[in-house]
Amino acid sequence: MLGENIKKLRKSKGLSQEELSIKLNVVRQTVSKWENGLSVPDSSMLISLAEELDTFVSELLGEPVTAPATDDLKTISEKLEVINLQLAKRSMTKVKTTRWVLILVCVLIVMVFVALAVINGSYLGWNYNNPELAVAGTILHGFEFVFVRVAPIAFLSSVVGIIMTYKKRYNSSLICE
Known part of the structure; x- marks a missing residue:
């Protein structure tokens, strides 16, 4: 789901994988691996990714957007661990x-x-x-x-x-x- 969300949000922003990778200081293949579910960004990269795509980390992870909770980082790390x-x-x-x-x-x-x-x-x-x-x-x-x-x-x-x-x-x- 994470990969699909990254791809959908990237495309809705009109960005290519190359353009997004440049903004995040990673190679294009890294963005491709994220979108194809072959790897996942670490928590700090997930935050940067959410910022570049003008969204919340919880939305990237497939959660409905609600008011930020105090234990967001714990939830993010648990989802990344899974x-x-x-x-x-x-x-x-x-x-x-x-x-x-x-x-x-x-x-x-x-x-x-x-x-x-x-x-x-x-x-x-x-x-x-x-x-x-x-x-x-x-x-x-x-x-x-x-x-x-x-x-x-x-x-x-x-x-x-x-x-x-x-x-x-x-x-x-x-x-x-």
């Missing part, structure tokens, strides 16, 4: 999905290597006078030739990616504490 927790949860879901995809890639590579080891180049002994066997054998040989050269790189890259997702999870858990 939004940050939602972003962290979304980020962890992406990390877990990426990790499982990389694990699947490693498993598939191992399975293909096992399959290639089982056939042990038996296609090399086929009768290549038969055109169908010649085509199939050539395709198998070409696949094996390319796979044996590319798969180790893909496997190592996937393992490094898996390790990085665990490091990211560890670092994220430190940040959340």
Whole structure:
């Protein structure tokens, strides 16, 4: 909701993301991330943002505008905390999905290597006078030739990616504490 409100108010003021970013001394991509819900401004930036858009922080956060309460800062920080927790949860879901995809890639590579080891180049002994066997054998040989050269790189890259997702999870858990 915060991102939608920022975008709606920015457009109603006739400002582009670039113009708003200049007024706030941030890069345009930061405004884009706010509007797309990929990040949230901190509390001081939220106040500056509300000032630039001639509105109240509570309106940015989706609350109806009422008389300012004495604990506005506490309410703002609670809402920002909820939004940050939602972003962290979304980020962890992406990390877990990426990790499982990389694990699947490693498993598939191992399975293909096992399959290639089982056939042990038996296609090399086929009768290549038969055109169908010649085509199939050539395709198998070409696949094996390319796979044996590319798969180790893909496997190592996937393992490094898996390790990085665990490091990211560890670092994220430190940040959340």
